[in-house]
Amino acid sequence: MSWAAHEFENYFIQRHVGLKVSFLGIVTGTQLPDLFTKGFVYAADNPAQFHRGWPGVGPTHSLMFGFVFAVLILAVTRSRSWSIGVLLGSWAHTITDMGDTAGTMIFFPFSLEPVSISMWKHSASEGAYGDAAAYYSSLGGVGDVFWLVVVLIFARRALAPSYFREVVVPADPKVWGWLHRRLRIGEPGLLFLYWGFMFYGFGRVIAWIIYARSPSTDASLDLRWGGPSWVEGNDISDAGFGEVLLRTGIGGVLFALFLFGCWKLFINKLWLRGVDPPQVERGRGLSAVFSHEHG
Numbered sequence: 255m256s257w258a259a260h261e262f263e264n265y266f267i268q269r270h271v272g273l274k275v276s277f278l279g280i281v282t283g284t285q286l287p288d289l290f291t292k293g294f295v296y297a298a299d300n301p302a303q304f305h306r307g308w309p310g311v312g313p314t315h316s317l318m319f320g321f322v323f324a325v326l327i328l329a330v331t332r333s334r335s336w337s338i339g340v341l342l343g344s345w346a347h348t349i350t351d352m353g354d355t356a357g358t359m360i361f362f363p364f365s366l367e368p369v370s371i372s373m374w375k376h377s378a379s380e381g382a383y384g385d386a387a388a389y390y391s392s393l394g395g396v397g398d399v400f401w402l403v404v405v406l407i408f409a410r411r412a413l414a415p416s417y418f419r420e421v422v423v424p425a426d427p428k429v430w431g432w433l434h435r436r437l438r439i440g441e442p443g444l445l446f447l448y449w450g451f452m453f454y455g456f457g458r459v460i461a462w463i464i465y466a467r468s469p470s471t472d473a474s475l476d477l478r479w480g481g482p483s484w485v486e487g488n489d490i491s492d493a494g495f496g497e498v499l500l501r502t503g504i505g506g507v508l509f510a511l512f513l514f515g516c517w518k519l520f521i522n523k524l525w526l527r528g529v530d531p532p533q534v535e536r537g538r539g540l541s542a543v544f545s546h547e548h549g
Contacts, residue, residue, distance in 0.1 A: 256347075256350050256351060256353070256394065256397065256398065257386065257389055257390075257394070257395075257398060257458055257459075257462060258398040258401070258402075258455040258456075258458045258459045259350050259397055259398050259401040259455075260284040260285070260346075260347050260350065260455075261284075261451045261452065261454055261455030261458075262398070262401040262402050262404070262405045262452070262455050263284060263343075263346045263347075263350065263401060264277065264280050264281050264284055264343070264451055265405050265409050265412045265413065265451075265452060266401070266404060266405050266408070266409045266412075267280050267342050267343065267346060268280055268409075268412050268421075268422065269408075269409035269411060269412035270409075271338070271339075271342065272421055272425070273421055273424060273425045273531065274334075274335060274338065274425070274530070274531075275335050275338045275339045275342065275425060276333070276335040276336045276338075276339040276425055276426040276429075276531075277339070277422045277425065277426060277448070278336075278339070278426055278429055279327075279333075279335060279336040279337070279338070279339020279340050279343065279426070280339040280340075280342055280343040281339075281343065281451060282336075282339070282340050282343060283320060283323075283324075283339060283340035283341060283342060283343020283344040283345075283346070283347070284343035284344070284346060284347045285343075285347075286314070286319070286320065286323060286340070286343070286344050286347070287314045287315045287319065287320075287344060287347045287348060287351075288314075288347075290311075290314070291305065291311040291314050292305075294311075295378050296378055296381055296382050296385070298378075300379075301376075301378035301379050301488075302355075302356040302376045302378060302379065302488035302489075302490050303490050305356065305376075305378060306351075306356040306357060306358055306359065306368055306376070306490060307356075307359070307368065307490045308359065308362065308366050312358070312359050312362065312368070313359065313362045313363070315347070315348050315351055315358040315359065315360075316348060316358065316359050316360055316361065316362035317345055317348060317360050317361065317509065318361075318362055318363065318509070319344060319348075319362075320340065320341050320343075320344025320345050320347075320348065321341065321513070323340050323341075323344065324337045324338070324340045324341035324344070325337070325516075325521060325524070327340055328521075328524050328525065328528055329524055332524075332527060332528045332529050333528065333529065334525065334528040334529065334530050335425055335426060335530065335531050336426075337528070348360055350397075352369055352370055352371055353370075353371055353373045353374065353393075353394065353397060354370065354372070354373065354374050354375065354376040354394065354488075355370055355372045355374070355375050355376045355480065355487055355488050355489045356368060356370065356376035356488055356489065356490050357369050357370025357371075357372075357490075357491070358370075360502075360505075361502065361505030361506050361508070361509045362505075364504070364505040364506075364508035364509050364512070365501045365502055365504060365505025365506075365508075366501075367491060367493060367497070367498055367501040367502055367505065368490055368491050369498065369502055370489070370491075372479070372480050372489070373392075373393045373394070373397070373479060373480070374388075374389065374392035374393045374394035374397075374480070374481060374482075375388060375392060375480065375481065375482060375485045375486075375487060375488060376488040377389060377485045377488065378488070379486060379488060380485060383465075383471075386462045386465060386466065387465065387466045387471040387473040388473065388482055388484075388485045389462070389466075390462045390463050390465070390466035390467075391466050391473045391474065391475050391476055391481070391482045392476055392477065392481045392482045393477055393478075393479065393481065395459075395462075395463060395466070396477065398455075398458075398459050399459065402455070402456065402459065405452070413449065413452065415445055418444075418445050418448050419441075422448060423444075424531060424532075425531050426531065427531060427532065430444060433447070
């Protein structure tokens with residue numbers, strides 16, 4: 255599992271999709287796989303199996319899970335920007351979590367085989383604090399820092415106040431407008447909320463690194479592939495490389511055919527009756543967006 259990468263991914267995705275996608279939709283998507291499950295993982299008899307396997311809540315970390323939620327949002331709200339945002343956010347979460355030893359069943363239900371590159375140990379069996387110590391003593395913590403650097407270098411424009419005014423708010427004027435009108439939150443407050451996920455992710459990285467390196471944890475740093483060595487593996491699949499490749503390949507083909515069939519049967523119709531965010535002249539500030547919404 256990833257501890258802070260999911261927060262940083264939000265800004266990287268937003269920077270590359272721009273006005274067509276809701277930032278808040280992306281955030282919702284990146285939080286969905288763990289939203290209803292993470293609190294129960296540490297209490298499970300076999301946390302890795304419960305979190306990523308089947309039987310268990312492993313289907314929440316699949317491409318199908320995000321797809322279903324995205325279609326439901328499109329059908330209910332008709333918002334294309336929210337639908338795409340939830341889809342991209344959820345899929346980013348699922349793919350990122352392939353980094354630990356448990357992996358994710360990305361093509362569930364067409365394949366129950368977890369796909370993993372086993373960079374670091376899935377360590378939920380150590381409990382919440384033991385999990386954090388193991389994660390930030392391994393390449394998992396390096397991955398979080400990597401995503402932070404990626405955002406600061408390649409997506410730093412997405413953190414600029416001008417980007418928030420000209421792209422983020424116009425892409426989702428109803429929600430930002432509601433926060434502005436109902437809760438009386440001004441532009442500085444809204445901008446702080448937008449930056450909040452970045453602050454939260456950065457704070458988690460710093461705090462957990464300090465905790466993992468404190469003498470009380472007795473956690474040694476192990477940056478080898480598949481570390482740390484002092485944690486049990488938590489690999490929920492006993493299949494060989496060939497079996498994983500075959501099952502995943504078949505699952506991927508069936509999933510692609512399923513998506514194509516759904517598009518032909520009903521998603522295309524939902525998409526055509528869906529709506530994009532209203533076009534607002536860029537550079538006119540938040541007031542223009544909110545006044546446009548009223549109009």
